[in-house]
Amino acid sequence: MSQQFNYDIAHLIGATVLMAGFGLLYQRRVFAVLNTFAFQALALAAAAAWQAHIQDAPHLYFTAAIALLFKALAVPFALHWLVERLGIHRTVETALSIGWTMIVGVALVALSIMLVLPVTAAASALTRESLALAMSVVLLGMLMMITRRNAVTQVVGFMALENGLILAAVSAKGMPLVVEISIAFSVLVAMTLFGIFFFRIRERFDSLDVAYLESYRGDRS
C-alpha cells in the first residue's frame, strides 16, 4: 500500500470522528447523544487501530481496545442505565440554540485549521491534518460542555473533548505513554459516572441541571 493511501484512510477516520463531534451538537434527546457518542468512540478506536497499523506501533492497539470496550460500549451503557435509573430528563437542555451552536462549531473548526496548518508547516502531512482534526474535536467538545446544561450531556462533552486528545496523541508519531494516558482518562471518566450515581446528584440537587450549582456561590453571610 502506498503512503498516500495510508494518509487518506487516516484522514477519513479522523474526519469521521469530527463529524460525530458535530453530530453530538444537534441531538435533542439524551439517548441520541449517547448513541452518537458511542459512534464517535468507535471511530476513535478505528483511528487508533489504523495508526497502530501504519506506524507499526502495537501498543496503540491497546488504546484502540480501551476506546472500543470502555468508551464505545461500557460508558454509553452505564450512562443509559443511569439516565433511566435516576429518571433524568430525556431531552437536552440547551443554553445556546442548536443553530447557533452549529455556526460556532463551524467557526471553531475553521479556527483550528487556520491555527494549526501554518504552524506545523515543517511536520509531516499526516501529523498536520490529524492535529487540525483533533484540535477541532477538542474545541467542539468544549463547546458542547458550555452550551449544554444537563450534567450527563456535559460529561459526554468532556469525553468528546478527551476523544480529540487521544486522537492527537495517537497521531503524534511515536509518542510514548499514550496507553497510560488513555487509562488515566478512563479512570477519570469512571469516577465521574461513579460520582453521579453514588452521590445521587439528582436526588440532592433535584436535577442534574448544572445551573442549580450556580445558585450556590457560597456566600451565606
Added chain:
Amino acid sequence: MTLNAVIAAGQGNPLLWILAIPLAAAGFLAVLPSWRLASWLNIAVSGATFVTSLSLFVHRPPDSRLLFIDDFNIYLVALTTFVGFTTAIFSAGYISRESASARLSDLHLRFYHSMYQAFLFTMLLALTANNTGVMWVAVEAATLTTVLMVSLYRTREAIEAAWKYFILCSVGIGLALFGTTLVYLAAQPVMGDGADAMAWTLLITRAAEFHPDLLNLAFVFLLVGYGTKVGLAPLHAWLPDAHAEGPTPISAVLSGLLLNVALYALLRFKMLIAANPETLAPGPLMIMMGLSSLFLSGFMLYRRGDIKRLFAYSSIEHMGLITFAFGMGGPLANFAGLLHMTMHSLTKSGIFFAVGAITQNAGTKRLADIRGLTVSHPILGWGFAIAVLAIAGLPPMGVFMSEFLVVSSTFARQPLLAIPLILALLVAFAALITRLQAMLFGAPPPSPRQAHGNVTALGTVLAYGPLWLHVILVVIAGLWLPEPLVRWFETVAKLLG
C-alpha cells in the same frame, strides 16, 4: 527477583523511597480499620518521607529516564514533604475532634487517610518526573484524589464544590495534555521518536532547535490548562468552593502544595520556551492573568462571609502575584517568584491550620460569628494574627520580602505596571487587616462551644504546634535566608529566563 532488583535500586536512590513510602502507605491505610492508629501512622509516614527527602540535600541521585532532581524541584520536594508532614500532625488533632462531633464515619476516615498519602504521592511524582507525560498523569491523579477528599462530608455544598472542581479541572488538564502533545510534536523532529522527546533533562538541552510556532501554540494550551489548576482568574471558579467545603487539612495542602505543583508544571514548560530564542515572549500573557487574579481576588476579599473562602481568595491573589513575577521575568523577579512560592505555601497552610481550630472551636465558618480570638484562645489567636499579618505582606515576615522584591523589580523594568500591582496589593492588604481586627479583638461570643471537653497537653501541641512552627519559619525567612537556598533560587531564576 524483580522485587529484589527494585529494592537494590532503591537503596541507592532516595527518590524512589520518597515515592514508594507514600504509595505503600496509601495502600496500607486503606485496609487499616482503626482511624486513631491511622492518624498516627499518617504522621509517622509523612515524617519518614520528609526525612528521606532531606537526604537529597546531602546526596543528589543521578537523573534517570523516569525521575530527576535539579535545583528547581529539590526545594519544592522538600517543601511538599515538610508541609505534608506538618499537615498530617494538624490533621490528627483535627480528625479526632471531628470524629467526636460524629460528622465522619470510620469508613470515611479510613478513606481520608489513604487518599491523603495517595495525594502526597501524586504531587511528589509530578515534581520529580523526568517526563512530560508522567507529570501530566500525576497532576491528573492529584486532581482525582483531591476531588474525593473535597466531597468527604457528603453535604450538598461539598458535593457541588467537588463537582465544579472536577468538571473545571478535568477540562483544564485535558487542555494541558493537548499542550503536552504539541510540545512532543515540536521536539520529535529534533529528538527522534519515543521517550527522549518527553524527557525534561534532554528537552532543555536542545529546545533552541524546536519549531517555535508549535511551542507558542503549546504554551497557550498549557497556560490555560495548568493555569486552571493554579487558580488564575478567570479560571479560578473552582478554587474557593473546593477550599471552603473540604476538610480543613485538605484546604491547607490544596493551597500550600497543589497550586505550587501546577505552577511548577507551567514553569517547566516556560523554561523550554525561554530556551528557544524565536518563540514569542510568554511574559505578557502571564502578567495579564496574574494582574487580573490580583485585582479580582483583592476586591472579592471584602465581601466574604466565610472564613475559609476568605483565605481561598487570598490564595488566588498570591498565585496571581507569583505568576505576575514570573511573567516579568529576569533574575530578580524570578527569584522573588520562587521565594514567594515558598513563603506563601508555608504561611497559607499555617493559616489554614489556625482556621481549622477556629472553626471547630466556634462551630461555624461565618466570619461574623468569630470574634475575640485573642481573649478566648490566646495561643491560637496570636499565632493566627502573625500568620495573617504575614500573608497581608507586613515586615519583617518572609512574604513581605518577596513582595517587596516583586514590586521593586517591576519598578525597575516596567514602572507603569507597578502602579496597578501596588494598587491591587493595597486593596487586598486593607481587606485582610479589617477582617483580622474583627476576628481578634472585641468580646468573644457569649458561649464558646466546647466541642472537646478536656484539652490535654498533647492535644494542644497537635493543634497549635504546626501553626507556630510555620509562623516561626516565615519570620526567620524574613530576616535570614540560608545560603544554599539563595544559590538554588539564583540558578533556577536564570533558567526561567
